[in-house]
Amino acid sequence: MMKPSMLRSAVSRCSQLSRRGYATNPVPERKVVVLGAAGGIGQPLSLLMKLNPLVSSLSLYDIAGTPGVAAAVSHINTRSEVVGYQGEEQLGKALEGADIVIIPAGVPRKPGMTRDDLFNINAGIVKGLCSAIAKYCPHALVNMISNPVNSTVPIAAEVFKKAGTYDERRLFGVTTLDVVRAKTFYAGKAKVPVAEVNVPVVGGHAGITILPLFSQATPQANLDHDLIQALTKRTQDGGTEVVEAKAGKGSATLSMAYAGAIFADACLKSLNGVPDVVECSYVQSSVTDLPFFASKVRLGKNGWDEVLGLGTLSDFGNQGLENLKGELQSSIEKGIKFANQ
Ligand SMILES: NC(=O)c1ccc[n+]([C@@H]2O[C@H](COP(=O)([O-])OP(=O)(O)OC[C@H]3O[C@@H](n4cnc5c(N)ncnc54)[C@H](O)[C@@H]3O)[C@@H](O)[C@H]2O)c1
Numbered sequence: 001m002m003k004p005s006m007l008r009s010a011v012s013r014c015s016q017l018s019r020r021g022y023a024t025n026p027v028p029e030r031k032v033v034v035l036g037a038a039g040g041i042g043q044p045l046s047l048l049m050k051l052n053p054l055v056s057s058l059s060l061y062d063i064a065g066t067p068g069v070a071a072a073v074s075h076i077n078t079r080s081e082v083v084g085y086q087g088e089e090q091l092g093k094a095l096e097g098a099d100i101v102i103i104p105a106g107v108p109r110k111p112g113m114t115r116d117d118l119f120n121i122n123a124g125i126v127k128g129l130c131s132a133i134a135k136y137c138p139h140a141l142v143n144m145i146s147n148p149v150n151s152t153v154p155i156a157a158e159v160f161k162k163a164g165t166y167d168e169r170r171l172f173g174v175t176t177l178d179v180v181r182a183k184t185f186y187a188g189k190a191k192v193p194v195a196e197v198n199v200p201v202v203g204g205h206a207g208i209t210i211l212p213l214f215s216q217a218t219p220q221a222n223l224d225h226d227l228i229q230a231l232t233k234r235t236q237d238g239g240t241e242v243v244e245a246k247a248g249k250g251s252a253t254l255s256m257a258y259a260g261a262i263f264a265d266a267c268l269k270s271l272n273g274v275p276d277v278v279e280c281s282y283v284q285s286s287v288t289d290l291p292f293f294a295s296k297v298r299l300g301k302n303g304w305d306e307v308l309g310l311g312t313l314s315d316f317g318n319q320g321l322e323n324l325k326g327e328l329q330s331s332i333e334k335g336i337k338f339a340n341q
């Protein structure tokens, strides 16, 4: 068991590391909101955001269960003040003044379901939450986790357009878990230290729309085609692997909380002026002929500054790109149509 003194020194080490490279001192005030904070992702993500020294105010919202989560998290002796909000009548207060809103609200998959099977429930949840964001914190960066991400991000864009608050640079689909998985699986096969690995993952966040570019992975390793094919399939099926292992009790929560915390931290750093923060994310894009697409994006003080191109693709990568376009396009259209009904 970890002793309290060890945990304190880990948190302090973490905060020292995080402060390195920050352009401003003292660290600016930043409010982060988690919508769906009492859920399987929401709880560990709230914990990780409480450990982030860049957060000064942590607002935890859910339709139920937030007072308990907020009470527990609030006892942790780190910088941020924590407030829990429960029920729609408190949503406005939860959102007011937000710099970043992270959305893991909605139902998860059960075995046999695709992410698109969640559309009927989650599309409405996301639409409602985004309407409130447009009203109460129109300038916040939105980190969309709720599935199907390929459709929920276009839904959010349409809601913001209708409200007259849309700024494409502030809307992000969180695909970091695909990158986290690709890095882990690659390191295992390439026999390289996982902490040094980078793998861009492009496309979208469902099945074949998840396209890891192992030909661009670093450190480079001479993996044969069969191995790259197997790694690609495992990354694309990573979510399903967890859904099946959980056997009806939901989908990835802990690794998603980790991935969500990494992405939110990148947003916080760039808001605070740290240059050249680059992460993969599903955003409005002109990198392909699809209106939304995940690729590396350079973050800045006002959201993403630049959507980076795909680099040189292998034949396998090119084929994967062609194969994903139909599915991704129809998921985008489905989201846009729903938002405009
Ligand atoms: N982007 C990704 O890589 C990724 C990874 C894992 C899971 N997910 C998705 O994240 C979502 C959440 O997964 P989970 O495992 O945390 O599910 P969960 O059921 O454990 O938690 C969801 C939470 O959302 C809350 N909620 C429902 N309606 C709400 C509303 N209108 N406002 C606020 N909160 C509301 C619920 O009360 C619950 O606490 C799912 O859609 C899942 O598919 C995405």
Ligand SMILES: O=C(O)C[C@H](O)C(=O)O
Pocket: 108, 109, 115, 147, 177, 205, 238, 239, 240, 242, 243, 251, 252
């Ligand atoms: O697979 C899921 O349904 C959840 C999530 O999208 C994941 O990739 O783990």
